[in-house]
Amino acid sequence: MEQKTVCILGGGIGGVVAANLIKKGLGNNSRVILIDKNSDHIFAPSFLWIVDGKREPEQIKRPLKRLERKGIEFVRGEVTKISPGDNAIMVGDQTIKYDYLVVALGAESNMGAIDNLDDAAINFYSLDGILRLKKELQKFKGEDVVVLIPSTPYKCPAAPYEVAFLVEARLREKAGAKINTHVCTVEGLPMPGAGPEVGQMIKGLLANRGINFKPTVEVDSIDPKLKTITFKGGERQRADLLITVPPHKSPDVVKEAGLTNEAGWIPVDKKTLETKFRNIFAVGDITAIKLEGRYKPEKQLMVPKAGVFAHGEAEVVAANIIADIKGVTRTLKFNGEGSCFLELGDGTAGFAGGRFYEMPRPIVEMKKPSRLQALKKVAFEKYWFWRWL
Ligand SMILES: Cc1cc2nc3c(=O)[nH]c(=O)nc-3n(C[C@H](O)[C@H](O)[C@H](O)COP(=O)(O)OP(=O)(O)OC[C@H]3O[C@@H](n4cnc5c(N)ncnc54)[C@H](O)[C@@H]3O)c2cc1C
Structure with missing residues (x-):
């Protein structure tokens, strides 16, 4: 297997999942480089627990440097240029060449x-x-x-x-x-x-x-x-x-790279997350994925911007980059499934989830709020840090 370099832009939810899975799938015969302007991965689903005093900011962060234990290279710095024609990105004045690029830069305030x-x-x-x-x-x-x-x-x-x-x-x-x-x-x-x-x-x-x-x-x-x-x-x-x-807006660097639509988000194939370049993928909040299914009144629906989708999309992209590098056919496709908790601030939470790619309309249901759902969200946070960082 030829040695390849995979660059992952962004160490948020999509980026850390992609980096972990690609490195695990390719082992030492690959370079996986993750770049983020911040030194920490911050888990936004736990934000509201800070208001309640259930968490301090330090408890919902982990240093991205921890990924180096797994053989993932971490570069701290702002991505200032993406050059699809040259298969290169710039971080400050450093140029990094890639064979595959995963853009997971999220959405900004x-x-x-x-x-x-x-x-x-x-x-x-x-x-x-x-x-x-x-x-x-x-x-x-x-x-x-x-x-x-x-x-x-x-x-x-x-x-x-x-x-x-x-x-x-x-x-x-x-x-x-x-x-x-x-x-x-x-x-x-x-x-x-x-x-x-x-x-x-x-x-x-x-x-x-x-x-x-x-x-x-x-x-x-x-x-x-x-x-x-x-x-x-x-x-x-x-x-x-x-x-x-x-x-919300997307980071300027993706607009300047010519990867975005008029609204500034990156259109991708809804099943493979491929951009208009076969070796560049985008996942998570930075993407614009139109849904074909409709609710009435008819309005263009998009895949919501949520960590659960960034995570599911990153799994698909990782599997297909690994397949490419190993010389086998890309097979995994994103199925549009996603769910989230809805906390009610009184120790209970609801849980809404479903299949967003379903036709003629997405099928999404919400479970009655309960204490059990609220406990599941706490368990998920623990799992998150243990599994990915
Ligand atoms: C209060 C709150 C609660 C939420 N709760 C939930 C929830 O319960 N469930 C759920 O599924 N989702 C939830 N979300 C949404 C979820 O956090 C996002 O959808 C998810 O983080 C998107 O992942 P991402 O990888 O696309 O982007 P992000 O996680 O935002 O990561 C983007 C990364 O890119 C980095 N970056 C950006 N620009 C540059 C640059 N130029 N150079 C270098 N680095 C750069 C950023 O520093 C960041 O680390 C919540 C969000 C908020 C704000």
């Missing part, structure tokens, strides 16, 4: 996309934001808390609902306080990719907890001094505490 959003709101998709949220909830004395979803797509479609449930549960404990929690979203229903039944179920859970659900509202302006959001059409919402899903 783009708080500047909406005027005043950064001044007025807490971005709970960042570790800093999560720590701020923890502090703000401890001292909160206002009445209206808003969880805002200002744009799509965004990662983890369950996360803004989880934060709303968590905030409601925490603030309810403040004796005598009259606090209203609102979810204001551009979407028509919660988690639209999971279909109307799951959406209605989450709407029901919000209503049971007294959380006001305001769908199909688009931000017109935000006034940090007056603590108000004005939506298009003129409706206003007071927000003594504004918690937001950030607008």
